[in-house]
Amino acid sequence: MTLSMSTILRRSLIHRRARSLSALVALTVSAGVATALLTLYADLDAKLHHEFRSFGANIVITAPASSALPQDALAKVRQVAGSDALVAPFAYAIATTDRGTPVVVAGTDFAAVKKLDASWAIENGAWPDPSDTQAALIGQRAANFIADEHAVKLTFAGKPLTLHGTGRIKTGGDEDSRIYIPLPAFTAWTGTTTSVIEVQISGNAQKIDAAITGLKSALPGMQVQPVRQLVEGESRIVDRTHTLMYAAVLLIALTVGVSVLATLSASVLERRRDFALMKALGGSQSQLISLFLLEAALLAFAGVIAGYIIGSALAWAISETNFGTASLPRIEVLPLVLLLNMAIAVMAALFPARVLRGLQPAALLKGE
Structure with missing residues (x-):
């Protein structure tokens, strides 16, 4: 058989x-x-x-009105968020251009923003060198407010500042109306420190919620909010x-x-x-x-x-x-x-x- x-x-x-x-x-x-x-x-x-990392931050940390984040806020955020998180600090002020037009100026870490907001399109130039303390990224709408992009002249509280533009930002959002400069130069010029920290946590909604809980514990009194559209969409x-x-x-x-x-x-x-x-x-x-x-x-x-x-x-x-x-x-x-x-x-x-x-x-x- x-x-x-x-x-x-x-x-x-x-x-x-x-x-x-x-x-x-x-x-x-x-x-x-x-x-x-x-x-x-x-x-x-x-x-x-x-x-999804290319779409930017999914958590935003801001200081209450008329105040700033603690000096060690950035270090605490990086510790809680983990080594694989992307973190970028921002500080904002309203300055006047050489044409007498008010414009929002943001101080930031260009190296960190380049990783966090990889979707930003840079036209007529490139991302500034992190070591260049006089560089400026100019929003495409903000470019209409200045006379010369190669010599960007701004004034804040009577203090003049001259920078050189390295490129134009095109995002389709509020960034197009701002001028971004290095955070150390911004702080020395305006006396304003970091007021916003944007964070990109890689993971599902549960991981992001856990990170938010940890950040609220590490930074009591600060506003820690998820970017709901991005978190829920992901x-x-x-x-x-x-x-x-x-x-x-x-x-x-x-x-x-x-x-x-x-x-x-x-x-x-x-x-x-x-x-x-x-x-x-x-x-x-x-x-x-x-x-x-x-x-x-x-x-x-x-x-x-x-x-x-x-x-x-x-x-x-x-x-x-x-x-x-x-x-x-x-x-x-x-x-x-x-x-x-x-x-x-x-x-x-x-x-x-x-x-x-x-x-x-x-x-x-x-x-x-």
């Missing part, structure tokens, strides 16, 4: 190549899509959070992307299951005489079903091997195209893909296996 089972199995896989190939392709597609999605899913949070997009991935895997699994079911059902009908002969020679019902399930399992295993390679390559291409960083193959997704493919193969084989139970060897061998 062992020889007969192996012969029938080999005959099914080799001599009925069209049926075997059809099931193998379907199971390979299932494994490939599952591998790609699970690989992307493993990196999804990190990559989406990285993308959380919503991440959750919906997770749901989309789950739904895609489920849909592909169902589609492949139907395809494999049709293929295995046709295979059983084609080999009724083979199975009837095995029954007539003394093969038990469990042996016949085991043979059929083994065939489905072999196809599923072969599909996993091919699908894992194809899916890993697909995940790499999708990640590189959309996020600019590749998602490397993850061996930990292989058991999940194998389990999924085996489940699809076994479930698809259950209905045809029931047909084997009703086979009547005598009738079939007579040609009835």
Whole structure:
């Protein structure tokens, strides 16, 4: 019987190549899509959070009216927020340009803002050198208020200050109406210290809420507010992307299951005489079903091997195209893909296996 089972199995896989190939392709597609999605899913949070970093701060810390943040506020924020957080200080004042027009001047750390607000477009120049204490970034609307961008002349409380513009800011927001200068030069000129600290925390809404709680504890009396649109938008997009991935895997699994079911059902009908002969020679019902399930399992295993390679390559291409960083193959997704493919193969084989139970060897061998 062992020889007969192996012969029938080999005959099914080799001599009925069209049926075997059809099931193998379907199971390979299932494994490939599952591998790609699970690989992307493993990196999804990190990559989406990285993308959201370019949209700027998701937490804003401000001092109450007519006051300033504590001198050690920036150090405390960095300690609470963690080493991977992006933090930038700001101080504001209203100065007068050489055309007599009032304009908002902001003192800040250009190196920190460049990382925090990576989406800012700099036209007609570039980000200032952090060591340049007389540099200025001019908002595209604020540029209309000054006579010469190469020699930006400002006056605050009777104190003149001359800077040189290094570029224009274009954000579509309030920044376009401001002039940004180095914070040390701003403080020396106006006597005003940091009044706003913007923070970008990478993580989900729960992590951001925890950071806000910690910041409120570290800076009592200060206003610590999340940028709700950004926090809620990020959380919503991440959750919906997770749901989309789950739904895609489920849909592909169902589609492949139907395809494999049709293929295995046709295979059983084609080999009724083979199975009837095995029954007539003394093969038990469990042996016949085991043979059929083994065939489905072999196809599923072969599909996993091919699908894992194809899916890993697909995940790499999708990640590189959309996020600019590749998602490397993850061996930990292989058991999940194998389990999924085996489940699809076994479930698809259950209905045809029931047909084997009703086979009547005598009738079939007579040609009835």
